[in-house]
Amino acid sequence: MAATHHLFTPDNYHRLQACIHCGLCLASCPTYTVNGKEADSPRGRLALMKYIDREVEFDAKGAFRHIDLCLGCLACQTACPSGVQYGHLLETSRSYQRQQIKPLSWIQHQLLNWLTSHRSLGFITGLLALVQRLALDHLVRALRLLPHTLRFQLAGMPDITGKAFSQTHDAVFPALTSADEAQGTVALFTGCVMDHWFGEVHAATVRVLQWNGFNVFVPEGQTCCGALHAHAGLEEEAEDCLARNRTAFQGIEAQALVVNAAGCGAQLRTTPGTDQDTLPIVDISEWLTDKLPRPPKNKLSKRVTYDAPCHLYHAQGIRDEPWRLLELACEQLLPLPETEVCCGSAGFYSLMHSDMSQHILKRKINHVQALAPDILATGNPGCHLQLQAGLRETSLNIPVHHTIEVLDMAYRLDGTYRHAFGLDD
Amino acid sequence: MPFVPRGAGTGLSGGAICDGGVIIQLSRMNRLLAIYPDDCYAVVQPGVVNNYLNLQARPLGLGFAPDPSSQAACTIGGNLAENAGGPHTLKYGVTSNHVLGQTVVFPDGEVATYGGPYPVRSGPDFSTFLIGTEGTIAISTEIIVRLVPLPPDVTTMLAVYKSVADATDSVSAILAAGVLPNALELIDNLCIQAVESHLKAGFPMEAAAVLLIELDGTKQMMQTKAETVGRVCKSNAAVSFSIAKSEEERQRLWLGRKHAVGSLGKITPAFYTNDGVVPRSRLTDIMQTSYRIAKEHDLSVAHVCHAGDGNIHPLICYNPDESGGSQRATACSTEILMACIEMGGSITGEHGIGIEKRDLLPQMFSEVDLEHMQRLRNGLNPEGLLNPGKIFPNGSRCGELRGNVSIPRGTWI
Numbered sequence A: 001m002a003a004t005h006h007l008f009t010p011d012n013y014h015r016l017q018a019c020i021h022c023g024l025c026l027a028s029c030p031t032y033t034v035n036g037k038e039a040d041s042p043r044g045r046l047a048l049m050k051y052i053d054r055e056v057e058f059d060a061k062g063a064f065r066h067i068d069l070c071l072g073c074l075a076c077q078t079a080c081p082s083g084v085q086y087g088h089l090l091e092t093s094r095s096y097q098r099q100q101i102k103p104l105s106w107i108q109h110q111l112l113n114w115l116t117s118h119r120s121l122g123f124i125t126g127l128l129a130l131v132q133r134l135a136l137d138h139l140v141r142a143l144r145l146l147p148h149t150l151r152f153q154l155a156g157m158p159d160i161t162g163k164a165f166s167q168t169h170d171a172v173f174p175a176l177t178s179a180d181e182a183q184g185t186v187a188l189f190t191g192c193v194m195d196h197w198f199g200e201v202h203a204a205t206v207r208v209l210q211w212n213g214f215n216v217f218v219p220e221g222q223t224c225c226g227a228l229h230a231h232a233g234l235e236e237e238a239e240d241c242l243a244r245n246r247t248a249f250q251g252i253e254a255q256a257l258v259v260n261a262a263g264c265g266a267q268l269r270t271t272p273g274t275d276q277d278t279l280p281i282v283d284i285s286e287w288l289t290d291k292l293p294r295p296p297k298n299k300l301s302k303r304v305t306y307d308a309p310c311h312l313y314h315a316q317g318i319r320d321e322p323w324r325l326l327e328l329a330c331e332q333l334l335p336l337p338e339t340e341v342c343c344g345s346a347g348f349y350s351l352m353h354s355d356m357s358q359h360i361l362k363r364k365i366n367h368v369q370a371l372a373p374d375i376l377a378t379g380n381p382g383c384h385l386q387l388q389a390g391l392r393e394t395s396l397n398i399p400v401h402h403t404i405e406v407l408d409m410a411y412r413l414d415g416t417y418r419h420a421f422g423l424d425d
Numbered sequence B: 001m002p003f004v005p006r007g008a009g010t011g012l013s014g015g016a017i018c019d020g021g022v023i024i025q026l027s028r029m030n031r032l033l034a035i036y037p038d039d040c041y042a043v044v045q046p047g048v049v050n051n052y053l054n055l056q057a058r059p060l061g062l063g064f065a066p067d068p069s070s071q072a073a074c075t076i077g078g079n080l081a082e083n084a085g086g087p088h089t090l091k092y093g094v095t096s097n098h099v100l101g102q103t104v105v106f107p108d109g110e111v112a113t114y115g116g117p118y119p120v121r122s123g124p125d126f127s128t129f130l131i132g133t134e135g136t137i138a139i140s141t142e143i144i145v146r147l148v149p150l151p152p153d154v155t156t157m158l159a160v161y162k163s164v165a166d167a168t169d170s171v172s173a174i175l176a177a178g179v180l181p182n183a184l185e186l187i188d189n190l191c192i193q194a195v196e197s198h199l200k201a202g203f204p205m206e207a208a209a210v211l212l213i214e215l216d217g218t219k220q221m222m223q224t225k226a227e228t229v230g231r232v233c234k235s236n237a238a239v240s241f242s243i244a245k246s247e248e249e250r251q252r253l254w255l256g257r258k259h260a261v262g263s264l265g266k267i268t269p270a271f272y273t274n275d276g277v278v279p280r281s282r283l284t285d286i287m288q289t290s291y292r293i294a295k296e297h298d299l300s301v302a303h304v305c306h307a308g309d310g311n312i313h314p315l316i317c318y319n320p321d322e323s324g325g326s327q328r329a330t331a332c333s334t335e336i337l338m339a340c341i342e343m344g345g346s347i348t349g350e351h352g353i354g355i356e357k358r359d360l361l362p363q364m365f366s367e368v369d370l371e372h373m374q375r376l377r378n379g380l381n382p383e384g385l386l387n388p389g390k391i392f393p394n395g396s397r398c399g400e401l402r403g404n405v406s407i408p409r410g411t412w413i
């Protein structure tokens, strides 16, 4: 048979052929677990990609509905014994879809741009801060003024100050140890949504690093990591983000670029072209596990559990490290069943496929509810928002925090730490 | 219109594929209806995943014994239809030993119930009726399965060999020494290479073959038996023999075994899984024969075997894009199966007949045997609408599969 490829390069087609249809990935796939449809399983999606690639008269549009319903959580990649690079094939397919089958709708495209550009995010953030100050979000939720999908998103919002971390802080933070305890200098990746909505996570990250002998600085000119674009099939925009970041990080003198958002880390480190040799890209939990000369003196007397972000657990293979940090921070650490299963956030997925997303979230929330912890820790903004919204909607008063925030909380039990950072009041 | 039941689609003989017609996907009938820990049984819908049942039963000190390597995905309904086995078949038997009863739906819509939860029975015993018929007579909709108490303890051992024959000789010797392990698995060099390339299970890369041997029981019982096994392996030229020291090490070894077949995708674009069986005493012969036949076809072959049961899985590596590639693999596999039959064995140990081996069935059964089997099937599936074209060779009354199936043989799902 003469090979005509519609979708893949021969290399990628070869990658696709690594799938031997064994089905060992099925049980790990959240969408298949919900609806039990072969077409909504990893094996089914790979088969559809193959047909789109090889068959002339194939209903590619119909097939893409199943590929659209994929979370991109990569649990199947972890489960696969045959080493199928599902994530890569998925992004290639989506990029083809955007170019050949169905471009992103105008509103979807705008939404994506608004949420990933500093200027529009700044405006949205200011607005959200006002909404929160006037408690309009509570009103909206109480009176059910907006569609559920939007109310749900509001419910997950952290307390917003209105200003981005990078706008309100210096770019350089010196180590707070004596010279002989100094560990060098690291750069911090601030991102887009993280910078505007999760300034507290950045602040905690910087504090813990400073306290343990690191100088921290925020390189200028950095931008969104491009993960959301890449997942939506907008290859060019993703590449553009990457190029701008590459320029921003060119020649900076740091031991590593520390990232505290799993999705950004996965995008930055797994994309070809980022030079891991000159500037390793690391997740904060990975970086700190063996670099905490001054662990917290006291532990939080709280019951804490941890939900693993897919982009940490599956995409970057960072599994135990956050747990190690939490062990240092709290007295009672409770293992969350199915911690490695997606929470249904998956970037814009929770907006686009809210039914499926809610199904998947429900299962997660049930597990958390059964454990009844005081704090739920995680390590990615999307998961953070999704889990917090799910808990609030279920009337569970359990705060969600980034792992590093929990560690910082433990440090803050110590007066000298509080004093050093002016946190006494 | 024909219709075909399908569980998780992990079957390896093409039983759940359908060329025109309707697939009845049972994976959503996935409710575990009840577990009765005191009476050691569970009632499940057919789409319950094997692993899931085990995870639910474990806290109660119970387990479902058949443990196919695909247990993370395959369904109890699929296990029943294929009469699946697994590494622990040696001691605990196959699925038919663990099904107490079931409710089935016949093609005309009639519903019947066979067997029941009681463990002893006399009179005509229909509890295992239809097991292994690969969804060609009726569809199981509710299954009562036996749960067995989990052993108090297990010991997992690894014996390493420089020659495959030494390993296969050890297999019979272990059983002859009066030890019945609950699992006795062989993995050969090519498979070890594939597994170790991504898992680091702990199989030495230079070994020609390893035996994974597991005992269960109380600590004292196992200690003397483990010593016997060690002695037997060494006297059959094992270059090393070790006992897993921690649960983690044990789990790693087993993960290596369970991922052995899947891992092969890393080293070959495609492979054909063969499922031959020989009497245990002929294991050494059949392994040598399998390597020889593959060599004659200029193909490489890897093996994982439920060695204690004489069930071999030659995994024949080939390139489907090469012209004649899949035909050569098929021819190679058929020759190996014929060798199994000559040695007094069978063409399938656990993967079933499906479409893949239906033409080989007359090599195993006489015309009269086949005629009787088909009379039974045609009586209960008179229009031949349920899963046509499976199990029985051409010339059967039922609708034949049209044309060639586009999925290469050996990779049917």
Ligand SMILES: Cc1cc2nc3c(=O)[nH]c(=O)nc-3n(C[C@H](O)[C@H](O)[C@H](O)COP(=O)(O)OP(=O)(O)OC[C@H]3O[C@@H](n4cnc5c(N)ncnc54)[C@H](O)[C@@H]3O)c2cc1C
Residues within 6 Å of the ligand: A021, A022, A023, B004, B005, B006, B007, B008, B009, B010, B011, B012, B014, B015, B016, B026, B046, B067, B068, B069, B070, B073, B074, B075, B076, B077, B078, B079, B080, B081, B082, B083, B084, B085, B086, B087, B134, B135, B136, B138, B139, B140, B141, B261, B262, B350, B351, B387, B413
């Ligand atoms: C990597 C790998 C390892 C494997 N290891 C083993 C092993 O160690 N031992 C072993 O025995 N097998 C093994 N298999 C084969 C396979 O997993 C088993 O045969 C399994 O029992 C099939 O279950 P399934 O749910 O996937 O069934 P499917 O593949 O969906 O179906 C198999 C057959 O059963 C029929 N069927 C399914 N459900 C029903 C029902 N409810 N009622 C009636 N008919 C039904 C189908 O029509 C089909 O003919 C392995 C497969 C793979 C891919």
Ligand code: SF4
Residues within 6 Å of the ligand: A018, A019, A020, A021, A022, A023, A024, A025, A026, A042, A043, A046, A076, A079, A080, A081, A082, A083, A084, B262, B265
């Ligand atoms: S586990 Fe890997 S090889 Fe098996 S079906 Fe899934 S993707 Fe394919």
Ligand code: SF4
Residues within 6 Å of the ligand: A028, A029, A030, A031, A032, A040, A041, A042, A045, A069, A070, A071, A072, A073, A074, A075, A076, A077, A086
């Ligand atoms: S990425 Fe996640 S949702 Fe998509 S196929 Fe894999 S396991 Fe399923």
